[in-house]
Amino acid sequence: MIWPAFQSEWVKMRRRRLWYGSYGAVTGVVLMTTIVTIAGALHHPGAHGALTLAQLARASGLSQGLTQSGVLLGAVSFAIAASQFGGEFSHGTLRNLLVRQPRRSMLMTGKCLAVLTFLVGAVAVATIFGICAAFLMAHFRDVPTAAWTSGAGMGDLGVLLGDLVISTCGFAIIGMIAGVLFRSSVIAIAAGLAVLLPFETILTDAVPGTGRWLPAQLLEAIAQGGSTTAPFAPALITVSAYLAGAVAVAMLIFARRDVTA
Amino acid sequence: MSAAALATDSVAQSSGREPESYAVVTRGLTKRFGKRLAVDHLDLLIPARSITGFVGPNGAGKTTTIRMLLGLIRPTEGTGTVLGHPLGRARTYLSRVGALIEGPTFYPALSGRENLMVLARLGGLSKKRVDTVLQRVGLAARGSDPFRTYSLGMRQRLGIAAALLPAPDLLVLDEPTNGLDPHGIAEIRSMLRSFADDGMTVFVSSHLLAEIQQICEHLVVIEAGRLLFQGGVDDLLAARAPELIVRTENPADARRLLVLVKATGLSAAVVGERESTTLEISADCSWAADLNRLAMANGIALVHLSERRSTLEEAFFDITRADTGERFPGGPGYLSGRAGSSDRAGRPSGAEVLP
Numbered sequence: 001m002i003w004p005a006f007q008s009e010w011v012k013m014r015r016r017r018l019w020y021g022s023y024g025a026v027t028g029v030v031l032m033t034t035i036v037t038i039a040g041a042l043h044h045p046g047a048h049g050a051l052t053l054a055q056l057a058r059a060s061g062l063s064q065g066l067t068q069s070g071v072l073l074g075a076v077s078f079a080i081a082a083s084q085f086g087g088e089f090s091h092g093t094l095r096n097l098l099v100r101q102p103r104r105s106m107l108m109t110g111k112c113l114a115v116l117t118f119l120v121g122a123v124a125v126a127t128i129f130g131i132c133a134a135f136l137m138a139h140f141r142d143v144p145t146a147a148w149t150s151g152a153g154m155g156d157l158g159v160l161l162g163d164l165v166i167s168t169c170g171f172a173i174i175g176m177i178a179g180v181l182f183r184s185s186v187i188a189i190a191a192g193l194a195v196l197l198p199f200e201t202i203l204t205d206a207v208p209g210t211g212r213w214l215p216a217q218l219l220e221a222i223a224q225g226g227s228t229t230a231p232f233a234p235a236l237i238t239v240s241a242y243l244a245g246a247v248a249v250a251m252l253i254f255a256r257r258d259v260t261a
Numbered sequence: 262m263s264a265a266a267l268a269t270d271s272v273a274q275s276s277g278r279e280p281e282s283y284a285v286v287t288r289g290l291t292k293r294f295g296k297r298l299a300v301d302h303l304d305l306l307i308p309a310r311s312i313t314g315f316v317g318p319n320g321a322g323k324t325t326t327i328r329m330l331l332g333l334i335r336p337t338e339g340t341g342t343v344l345g346h347p348l349g350r351a352r353t354y355l356s357r358v359g360a361l362i363e364g365p366t367f368y369p370a371l372s373g374r375e376n377l378m379v380l381a382r383l384g385g386l387s388k389k390r391v392d393t394v395l396q397r398v399g400l401a402a403r404g405s406d407p408f409r410t411y412s413l414g415m416r417q418r419l420g421i422a423a424a425l426l427p428a429p430d431l432l433v434l435d436e437p438t439n440g441l442d443p444h445g446i447a448e449i450r451s452m453l454r455s456f457a458d459d460g461m462t463v464f465v466s467s468h469l470l471a472e473i474q475q476i477c478e479h480l481v482v483i484e485a486g487r488l489l490f491q492g493g494v495d496d497l498l499a500a501r502a503p504e505l506i507v508r509t510e511n512p513a514d515a516r517r518l519l520v521l522v523k524a525t526g527l528s529a530a531v532v533g534e535r536e537s538t539t540l541e542i543s544a545d546c547s548w549a550a551d552l553n554r555l556a557m558a559n560g561i562a563l564v565h566l567s568e569r570r571s572t573l574e575e576a577f578f579d580i581t582r583a584d585t586g587e588r589f590p591g592g593p594g595y596l597s598g599r600a601g602s603s604d605r606a607g608r609p610s611g612a613e614v615l616p
Binding site: 011 | 328331332333334335351352355358359360362363366367368369371375378380382383384385423426427
């Protein structure tokens, strides 16, 4: 029952413009953060904990640029997922889908999995481009890259990629929930991004310690492999609990709410 | 058998037909949005393998009713069956139902074929089926074009193609001719006829009463969420007496003829301006010869004599007017009509009236 919904969503997501737009946006974010991170690396340690070229030369240097892309990737993923779900309500296409698949939880799960695989693919493609950009920038900045291709370097990259995928999927799931709750892609994206980015940032700055509890802050920490405020494991547990609860509520609402759009 | 099925069977049986001969049966179907009552205790009987029209003014509750039948909206109360399955379990019958609800809505960037593929994949249907339905609605040549480039007529046809995807036993179409030109309307009309010829039950809502009159055998009329009439279109039209239209040579003859006709016990009136020569007489064409003889015997020459049958539009306005004041014989409480002529009171013979 989930498989037909998954396949159906993929028919929709195969369109070229969506690929160029989404994969382009995700890749653009990763390229930008990679280039800016390596271009901005200092020769000597400076203020605000900025990266140095020596730090970049370590095994973890390859993934430094990608690490910085977490929240932006999350925002893009959130918007894509919210538009895929909210658009069904605002276009009025949901009623067609529900006549063909009345099991609403199956429809939502299949669509959700399709959107997540789409975004995981986008992160993978963006990572490849990010790696190429990192090597190119390393060449221009005379950063030795031998450690990057070592076993430790590849291991770091693999872990980071996993963290980025978890973070991206988390943002995407929040986007889908926003799409279902607001029933409009525009409102879901506007309201969701306003809460996840500026509102959470201001709240975190204004009230110390809240970063441990706010979803976007936790997902950003996960993308970076954990932070001082929110270590990886507690962040993952907290955000998983949030998402499980939110998904359950969204499923319940989606299953029971009248479809009048 | 479930309680819902038993309850709706009793409604179907009270109509004098076997429950299986109805594709849709509802009993007391009600939907309330907050304080607003959208559908008010609707007892529907949609005969199987026929075309049933669903008419009512804007906001009458047609789309809400259709959405309840399709499991998109939960009824506040009431029971029903669709293709023999309880209304609350849409998953058991929707694989045999095709629907176009409130106009065709598709993804603008996808082609017609891709839009159908989205639905076909979801319903576990083959790609071949997509090609078949595109062919059937005459869109095969434009199937690869983006939906946003389609004309209104093509969009409606794609909507019908989507409804046909599961090779349905019941086809529910909500305003399929909305916004179409006369050519497009004629196309949809012939399409609907061909579906009924294939043994499908077609339930079609429309504002175009002339269209409904041309294509439907049965009719359901609702207003403000309440059932005003359901039964055969012929029954409804028969309930409104036909009229003979007569024109005399001069106004004086018209007035004399009026007196003569009224003396026979029929109701008649001179219509139009003061010096009009036209009379309307409540009688069918079987009385035309008697009328002609009566006029001749009294030295009145008739220049025109014809029968005028009432239209669905007139009958519709009769019903809806009756609902606000005067009670129509086939109005609220009228459960179902069978083919046959009307009695002297204007009630279709064989009609059943709820207590």
